[in-house]
Each structure stands twice: as C-alpha cells, then as structure tokens.
Amino acid sequence: LRGGDRERPGLSSLVGSDTRASPSFLPLTDGLCLPAAASKLEVSMPAVVEVESGGTARIECNFYIPGNDSYTYINWFYIGHRNNRVRLCHITGSEILEENMDYKGRLSVGEDKALSISRVTVLDARTFVCQVGAGSHGEGENHTELRVYKVPEAPEITANSGGISVQSSDIPQIAQCVSRNSFPHPNITWHKNGEKLQPEDKMVKIPTTLTRESSGLYTVSSTLFAHVTREDRNSLYYCTVHYWLRGQIRTVESQRVNITVFYPAEHVKLQVMPSSALVKEGDDIKLVCEADGNPAPVFSFYKRELENSWQDLTSLADTNSGVLNLHGVNKSSSGLYRCQTLDLDDMRQMEKDVELVVNYIEGVRVKMEPSSPLQEGDSVRLSCDAHSPVALDYQWRDEKGRKVAEGNQLFLSNLTFETSSNFSCKVIAPSVPGLEQSKQVAVAVQGKPRIVAISSPLYVRQDEVVNLTCKAIAFPRPSVHWNVNGTAHEYVENQHIASNLTVRVNHDLLRAGAMCRVSNALGVSEKHIQLLDQKTPESKGVIIVAIIVCILVVAVLGSVIYFLHKKGKIPCGRAGKQDITKPEARKDKIVVEVKSDKLSEEAGLLQGANGEKRSAADQVGQSVVHSP
Numbered sequence: 001l002r003g004g005d006r007e008r009p010g011l012s013s014l015v016g017s018d019t020r021a022s023p024s025f026l027p028l029t030d031g032l033c034l035p036a037a038a039s040k041l042e043v044s045m046p047a048v049v050e051v052e053s054g055g056t057a058r059i060e061c062n063f064y065i066p067g068n069d070s071y072t073y074i075n076w077f078y079i080g081h082r083n084n085r086v087r088l089c090h091i092t093g094s095e096i097l098e099e100n101m102d103y104k105g106r107l108s109v110g111e112d113k114a115l116s117i118s119r120v121t122v123l124d125a126r127t128f129v130c131q132v133g134a135g136s137h138g139e140g141e142n143h144t145e146l147r148v149y150k151v152p153e154a155p156e157i158t159a160n161s162g163g164i165s166v167q168s169s170d171i172p173q174i175a176q177c178v179s180r181n182s183f184p185h186p187n188i189t190w191h192k193n194g195e196k197l198q199p200e201d202k203m204v205k206i207p208t209t210l211t212r213e214s215s216g217l218y219t220v221s222s223t224l225f226a227h228v229t230r231e232d233r234n235s236l237y238y239c240t241v242h243y244w245l246r247g248q249i250r251t252v253e254s255q256r257v258n259i260t261v262f263y264p265a266e267h268v269k270l271q272v273m274p275s276s277a278l279v280k281e282g283d284d285i286k287l288v289c290e291a292d293g294n295p296a297p298v299f300s301f302y303k304r305e306l307e308n309s310w311q312d313l314t315s316l317a318d319t320n321s322g323v324l325n326l327h328g329v330n331k332s333s334s335g336l337y338r339c340q341t342l343d344l345d346d347m348r349q350m351e352k353d354v355e356l357v358v359n360y361i362e363g364v365r366v367k368m369e370p371s372s373p374l375q376e377g378d379s380v381r382l383s384c385d386a387h388s389p390v391a392l393d394y395q396w397r398d399e400k401g402r403k404v405a406e407g408n409q410l411f412l413s414n415l416t417f418e419t420s421s422n423f424s425c426k427v428i429a430p431s432v433p434g435l436e437q438s439k440q441v442a443v444a445v446q447g448k449p450r451i452v453a454i455s456s457p458l459y460v461r462q463d464e465v466v467n468l469t470c471k472a473i474a475f476p477r478p479s480v481h482w483n484v485n486g487t488a489h490e491y492v493e494n495q496h497i498a499s500n501l502t503v504r505v506n507h508d509l510l511r512a513g514a515m516c517r518v519s520n521a522l523g524v525s526e527k528h529i530q531l532l533d534q535k536t537p538e539s540k541g542v543i544i545v546a547i548i549v550c551i552l553v554v555a556v557l558g559s560v561i562y563f564l565h566k567k568g569k570i571p572c573g574r575a576g577k578q579d580i581t582k583p584e585a586r587k588d589k590i591v592v593e594v595k596s597d598k599l600s601e602e603a604g605l606l607q608g609a610n611g612e613k614r615s616a617a618d619q620v621g622q623s624v625v626h627s628p
Contacts, residue, residue: 010469041065041140043132048245051120053150053183053217060114061130065137075131078116078566079143083130088115122183122216150217152182155254163260164228167345171205174224177239177258185210186216186243192235203227214348230263265293270339270352280435281330281360289322289339296322297341304336305417313337330605334358334555359432363387364439366425373446379413380443384425390435395426415445417473417495445495448523449474452496454516456529460505468529470516478520484509505531 043063051057061343065071074091088107090097096109108116117124123146131141156178163423164172179186190197190206199206205225222239236256272279273286289299298323300312317324322341326333333356339352364386374380384394385408394408399422404410412419422442429435453471460466470480473495480490486503499516502510515530 004350006565017356024395027417031326035555039066041132041134041137043140043142045130045132045142047145048145048147050147050149053120053122055120057117057120057124057148058110059117059128059130059144059146060112061132061142062112063130063132063140065132065134067137069134070138072133072135074113074133075129076109077129077131079127079129086550088128097403099152115569117146118370120146120148122150124148125183139230140453148183149245149249149526150181150183151185151245152179152241152252154252155179155188155239157237157239157254157257159237159257159259161260163262165262165345166227166229167262167264168227171202171227172261174226174228175237175239176221176223177241178222178256179220179241180245181215181217181219183217184243184244185212185220188220188221188222189242190242191225191238191240192232192237197226228259228261232259233261233263260294262294262373263343263352264346264348265291265297266342267292268339268341268350268352270337270354272354272356272461278432279329279356279358280429280432281358283329284325284327285329285353285356287317287337287339287356288325288326288471289341289352290342291322293341293343296320297350300340300342302340304338308340313532329356329358331358331360331362356500357389359388359390359435361386361388361427361429361430361435361437364425364427364437366439366441368441368443370501374415374444376416376445376447378410378415378445380415381567382410382412382423382425382441382443384408384410384427384439386437388427388435389430390429390431393428393430395428397424397426399423413441416442416504417445417447417450417475419443419445421494444475446475446522449478449518449520449525450518451525451527454527454529456513456527457532458529459532459534460510462505462507462510464501464505466505466531468501468503468514468516469498470501470527470529471496472525473497474518474520476520476522478518481515482520483515 011347034257041063043061045061047060049057049059060075061076063071072092076088076091077085080086086100088100088103089097089109090099091113093108093394098104098107100107102119106118110116113130114132115128125146127143127145129141129143131139133139157175158178159175160173164174177188177190179188188208195216197206203226207223207225209221210218211365213223220241224237224239225628228235236258237258239254241254242254243252266296269290271290273288279285287301289301291297291299299314299317299319301317301324303310303313313324324337324339324340336353336355338351338353342349342350364381364384367383368383369381369383383394384396386392394406394409395403396405396410397403404423410423410425422440424438424440427437427439449472451470451472453469455467455469458466458468468482468486470482472480474497475495477492478497478499480499482488482499482501483501485499486501489500489502491498491500497518501514503514510531510533512530515526516529517526518523519525
C-alpha cells in the first residue's frame with residue numbers, strides 16, 4: 001500500500017497487518033478509496049476539491065502498486081482549453097521538476113505527493129490529473145475537479161428616486177440590484193414586503209445582466225420593473241443574492257427600500273385648529289385642509305357671504321401646505337368656509353366645507369340702583385348683564401381684585417366713605433376657557449368732610465419747627481385750610497386727604513393753637529390742635545425733688561404711727577378699734593398736702609421724668625394723718 005510514500009492514519013486498523021490480503025477497496029478519509037491486493041496499478045483522487053479565492057488548494061493523489069513496488073515517476077497535469085493537457089511538474093524520487101510558468105511560485109508537492117496551489121484565483125478552476133508510472137506495472141492516473149468560489153459582496157440596491165405614478169402606462173422601474181465580485185456567478189431574486197416577485201406579462205419584468213470582470217469574477221445586475229398602486233407607498237422592496245458554497249446554496253439580502261408613489265386624492269378633510277367648539281374672540285386659528293393624494297394638490301379657500309356668494313381668501317393662505325391663518329378672530333369671523341383642491345395630473349377638483357363658530361361676550365353693562373348720588377348710610381344694588389351664545393357666570397371684585405360676590409347682582413348697605421370704591425363685574429363663559437369680559441363701576445358716597453385724625457395735643461418748645469397733621473375723608477374731594485401760616489403738603493389716597501403743615505412755634509401759636517378746616521360743596525368740618533409747652537430739664541428736676549421729699553415725709557409718719565401702736569398709745573382691740581382710713585374731723589388733725597400750681601407744667605415734667613404722660617389728677621398727691 002502506497003499513498004505517495006506515507007500511510008493514512010488509522011488505515012492499518014481497517015485492513016489488518018497485510019493490506020494485500022483483501023481484493024476489495026477500502027474507504028479512506030476525504031472520500032478516497034484504495035484497492036486491497038489489486039492486480040494492477042490503481043490511482044485514487046477526490047472527485048472535487050473546493051477552495052475560496054485567495055486560499056490554498058490541496059489535491060491528494062493516492063496510488064497502489066502490486067508487490068509493494070515503488071513508483072518510477074509522478075506527473076501532474078491540468079486540462080486546458082480544447083481538453084489539452086498541460087504538465088505542471090514531473091517527480092522522480094526526491095526530485096521535482098516544475099515545467100509550467102503560470103504556476104511558478106505557487107506550486108508545492110508534499111511528502112505524500114499531494115499537490116498544493118497557493119493564492120488560488122478563479123482561473124485555477126480546472127481539472128487536475130495525477131499520473132503515476134511504476135515500471136513493468138505500467139502507469140495509472142486519475143483526476144480531480146478544482147472548484148474555486150468567491151463569496152459575493154453585499155448587494156447594492158438603488159431605488160427609483162423620481163417617484164412613480166399609479167397612472168403610468170408603461171411598466172416603471174422600481175429599483176436596480178447589483179452583486180459584485182463573486183464566483184461562480186450568483187442568481188438574484190426580488191421581493192416585496194417579504195413575498196417573492198415573479199415575472200408577469202405586462203405587470204412585472206426582471207431583466208438580468210451578467211458581466212465577467214478581468215479578474216475572472218462576476219458582476220450580476222438585476223432590474224425590477226412593475227406597476228404600482230397607492231398601497232405601495234408603504235411597500236418595502238429588496239433583492240436576494242443566491243450563491244453556491246461548499247455544496248450548499250447560501251443567500252444574502254440587500255437593504256429594504258421604499259419608493260415614492262404618485263396617486264390622485266380620494267378624500268379631502270378641512271378642520272379648524274384648535275377645535276372650533278373652543279374658539280373665542282381674539283384667538284389666532286388655522287383652517288387646515290388635507291388631501292390624501294401625492295403630491296398634494298393646489299389648495300384654494302373661500303368664505304360664504306350673503307346671497308350664497310363666496311369670498312376668495314386664497315391670497316391669505318399657503319396654497320402648497322393647505323393652511324389658512326386667521327389672526328384675532330371676532331364675531332364677524334364666524335361662518336362657512338370652503339377648501340377646494342385641484343389635482344394638476346388629471347385636473348380633477350374636490351372640495352370640503354367647515355363651519356367656524358367664534359364664541360364671544362358683548363354688551364357688558366352695569367346698572368346701579370338708585371342712580372342718584374349716594375350719602376353715608378344709604379344702600380345700593382348693582383346689576384350686571386351681558387350677551388353671549390354660551391352660558392355665562394358673573395363675579396364681583398373690588399378694586400384690589402378680590403372676589404366679593406357671585407351672581408349678576410351685588411347689594412351694598414349702610415354705605416360710608418370707606419365703602420366708596422371701584423367695583424368690577426367679571427363675566428365668564430365656563431364652557432370656553434379664557435373667554436371673559438369685565439366692566440367697572442364707581443360707587444361714590446357723598447357727604448361733608450369728616451376729620452379722622454389730627455396731631456393734638458402736641459408738646460413743643462419755643463422756636464421749634466414742628467409738623468401739624470390733619471387727615472379727613474369726604475367726597476367730592478375737599479380742600480384743607482389752616483388758620484396759621486406755614487408750608488402745607490397734601491396727600492390723597494382713595495377718599496382720604498391728609499395735610500401736613502410745617503410751622504415754627506412762637507408765643508401766639510403756643511397760646512392759641514392751630515385750627516384745621518376741611519370743606520367741600522356739602523359742608524365744613526373743623527378741629528383744633530392744642531400745643532403744650534415742654535419745660536426745661538431744670539424745672540423738671542425741682543418737681544422730682546419735691547415728690548421725693550413728700551414720699552420721705554409719708555414714710556416718717558408711717559414709722560411714728562407704728563411706734564405709737566407698739567407702745568399701746570393707739571388701742572387696736574375689737575371694742576376700741578378705730579378706722580384710720582376714714583377719720584372723723586378733729587381740730588388736732590395733721591394734714592400734709594402737695595399741690596401743683598400749674599397742672600400742665602407738672603404734667604410735662606412728670607412725662608419727662610417717668611417716660612409716660614399722666615393726668616393732672618394723677619399728679620396731685622395728698623396724705624392725711626390723724627393724731628391719736
């Protein structure tokens with residue numbers, strides 16, 4: 001048994017110790033079989049060897065020579081054009097002679113006499129012959145078909161970029177698919193939404209072009225022609241390349257592509273954005289017209305006027321997008337609007353109408369009863385009314401925006417100057433968010449002025465500059481006058497008026513005071529401001545010392561009474577108890593009395609000494625002690 005000059009692994013376990021004992025063929029690896037104890041020279045080779053382009057192909061040659069003799073030579077050939085043989089190499093013993101220049105540098109023969117071809121190209125896809133010579137045993141040969149494959153590149157698909165009309169009379173081109181650099185050449189099939197497309201007369205055509213490049217690789221181009229419908233606007237097309245590899249058919253798919261389909265409109269829709277039920281005066285709205293054709297048709301807009309005439313609003317609209325903008329709509333914007341479409345392919349027209357309702361509030365008015373001028377103590381009723389196509393709610397708010405009542409009436413009783421204010425009636429449409437109107441009314445209470453605050457009494461010093469304040473309330477607005485000269489500043493807030501008079505204190509002002517006089521057309525009010533002289537600190541000190549002396553005298557008298565009581569000079573039994581708090585009038589009583597000649601002067605001094613004002617009565621202290 002010879003396989004070149006080495007044995008197959010595990011072969012001895014199959015044929016026993018003497019392989020020539022059996023006349024049958026035994027299987028070998030790689031699909032080879034060798035004869036056992038054959039009577040003539042036998043050569044065995046694989047029928048087919050497959051290799052990828054650029055790889056190395058190894059072609060084995062196994063042979064059997066009767067009598068276990070050696071081979072004389074081995075020749076390797078390939079079958080060229082017209083079935084002529086071209087010798088690659090000649091092997092004798094350990095010498096190998098290469099004879100073909102086309103394979104120079106790419107051929108090698110192993111120890112087992114297997115032929116290896118490196119850097120295989122598609123041009124090497126041939127039939128190779130191994131010829132073995134064995135002297136008297138003659139020669140034998142066999143052959144192997146070398147198959148070279150090249151996996152194709154990912155297919156490139158190009159969709160029709162111009163768009164396809166459903167009304168096209170010719171079969172339009174959908175897309176083209178190209179598969180490059182493969183060997184052998186592949187097949188291309190087409191699919192739409194996962195379903196395979198087959199050629200169909202006058203509906204689907206799939207022509208294919210096969211090109212062999214200079215490298216020997218193939219480029220296959222396939223083009224899909226097919227009619228389309230409006231449903232194909234969402235269809236996905238792709239191609240699949242089928243190629244042969246190692247005895248199996250493999251596939252690779254292209255990307256999915258979508259095409260632009262042109263079709264006429266079948267339906268038109270016109271709507272108000274936002275919803276027409278919520279449109280209110282002042283809103284900016286859009287009338288949006290949509291058609292389901294592609295490309296979009298030309299849009300025109302109209303509004304119905306009197307006697308069924310139509311006003312053309314197309315100049316205000318975007319005729320390409322189908323949008324009519326209406327800014328700041330009002331009551332007169334309500335009405336019937338129409339959108340009209342024109343398909344430029346077949347000149348077919350379609351139209352759609354919509355009713356626009358603009359919600360509004362108008363005629364807000366407030367009625368006041370009685371309408372005659374109001375006096376303090378009067379009552380008044382305010383009534384609010386408005387017109388709207390939707391239900392309305394009413395609220396009453398004061399001039400600070402605070403809600404004071406709900407409903408369309410507000411009743412105010414026992415009016416005063418302080419009640420005078422601006423009230424507003426707020427009209428709200430609950431069903432239309434944001435739709436509201438307000439009307440303001442002034443409730444003015446008239447009357448003669450009423451002085452509410454003055455700076456009296458005011459403690460001052462001679463020649464001191466002071467501010468005299470007089471504040472009053474009245475309507476109509478009053479005027480303030482002073483009976484003394486000075487610089488006056490007036491401040492007005494709502495119904496109040498305040499006057500500050502800056503003056504220098506002199507003897508006459510300190511003696512007579514100042515008079516604030518407030519008047520309007522309905523009357524006059526006056527009030528006097530008293531000015532009190534604030535003495536010097538020395539006078540205050542004298543008064544304080546006098547008070548301290550009085551306190552000490554009272555303490556001494558209390559001690560004397562306590563001493564006499566201890567000596568028994570003053571009986572305090574139940575029978576002889578006397579009321580010392582209310583003693584009877586006796587000629588020998590001792591009276592200690594402290595009086596102030598000038599109450600106002602002592603009041604000022606005490607205020608400075610004790611930090612608080614005291615009445616004249618509080619500033620007079622008197623103690624009466626009865627002698628025993």
